[in-house]
Amino acid sequence: MTKPPLTLYLAAPRGFCAGVDRAIKIVEMALQKWGAPVYVRHEIVHNKFVVDDLRDKGAVFVEELDECPQDRPVIFSAHGVPKSVPAEAQRREMIYVDATCPLVSKVHIEAARHHENGLQMIMIGHEGHPETVGTMGQLPEGEVLLVETVEDVATVEVRDPDTLAFVTQTTLSLDDTADIVAALKARFPNIVGPHKEDICYATTNRQEAVKAMAPKAEAMLVVGAPNSSNSRRLVEVGARAGCQYAQLVQRATDIDWRALEGISTLGITAGASAPEVLINEVIDAFRDRYDVTVEVIETAQENVEFKVPRVLRVPA
Missing domain, CATH: 3.40.1010.20 (4-hydroxy-3-methylbut-2-enyl diphosphate reductase, catalytic domain)
Incomplete structure (x- = not known):
């Protein structure tokens, strides 16, 4: 027929992409260097096939640092982690490798710089996504406010409308984000945006x-x-x-x-x-x-x- x-x-x-490529390479190189098991906090990247393949090679995936033994290396996923996570790994004297995508790290640095300049942050992102959790966790509680939609912009309560900056999750839709950014700028004309688009x-x-x-x-x-x-x-x-x-x-x-x-x-x-x-x-x-x-x-x-x-x- x-x-x-x-x-x-x-x-x-x-x-x-380059960030995913690097993150997978980090787990593989860690296994070569230290042998199995190597612990990974959260899925290294969001793909079951990739995660299963690395698990077969000796990676152990956990959700929290307290699930990792002190004497084995731990890797932080490409999505980034709150500041408290590497701080806790240091306190426990663990070997850790940060596989955060450099473009996500750039957003973290940006948020920290705005905070140093006295600005409160608004993050455009998805609640509960590990990247959003990681970025919001770079600054003290209440310093980063999350908006997911144009509607959220209308109700977000800020400390001072004239001392604000915004960052975005790197994996969002360009079109949706443009609408939210426009709404932020309309409501807060003095809001400071990134030098270059955060979306990777x-x-x-x-x-x-x-x-x-x-x-x-x-x-x-x-x-x-x-x-x-x-x-x-x-x-x-x-x-x-x-x-x-x-x-x-x-x-x-x-x-x-x-x-x-x-x-x-x-x-x-x-x-x-x-x-x-x-x-x-x-x-x-x-x-x-x-x-x-x-x-x-x-x-x-x-x-x-x-x-x-x-x-x-x-x-x-």
């Missing part, structure tokens, strides 16, 4: 590629984990950019084939913590059912690389 034709648009850039280059690039791809595709799949903020934003961006059906899948077994019946064009992308092997797995699943022609939609090229911490580059 002949397979129906399918034009598969593949977004570029997609998948791993990888999040921006993946969203732009989806915007270019979405109008061409009848359906779109985003390979990524349900707890991955940047992956979920890609689904929203695709739907908003004109794609009638956008679905998040962790891997090929999650594809809802009935929802895709009768399509002749499909877009595929992946969140910043999804490895290329899972994207290829999804493409292969379509090759089994369709006569696939792949067309790459490239909107940017990435050549960013972040160094791993020095402690891992020197022999034990």
Whole structure:
């Protein structure tokens, strides 16, 4: 039986970003240097496949520092941690490695600088997301106020409307954030913003590629984990950019084939913590059912690389 034709648009850039790449490398190098087990506070990146792979190599994932023994190294996830966490690790004289993405660290430094200048912070982010928890935890209680929506801006209670600054979670939707920033500036005309957009280059690039791809595709799949903020934003961006059906899948077994019946064009992308092997797995699943022609939609090229911490580059 002949397979129906399918034009598969593949977004570029997609998948791993430099911060994720670095975080995974940190765990692998720590295992090489100190042997198993190495403890990791929170999932190193939000992807089950990656986490399971590192667990098989000897990483032990925990949610809190008090679950870690004193005599084994601990790694802090790419999302960043509150200041109290490394302080506690130091108090316990633990070996620890901070795998916080350098672009998240940049937001932490920014928040600390504003605080030193006497400004109260407003953070645009998702409540409970580890990156938001980590950034808010850089400053004393009450110094960082969280807003998630334009509606939140109208009700947020600040100490002094003339001494405010804002930062954002790095994995948000550019469009949603622009609306919230506009609302903040309208309500607090003197609010100080970041010198450069906090939303990271990888999040921006993946969203732009989806915007270019979405109008061409009848359906779109985003390979990524349900707890991955940047992956979920890609689904929203695709739907908003004109794609009638956008679905998040962790891997090929999650594809809802009935929802895709009768399509002749499909877009595929992946969140910043999804490895290329899972994207290829999804493409292969379509090759089994369709006569696939792949067309790459490239909107940017990435050549960013972040160094791993020095402690891992020197022999034990």
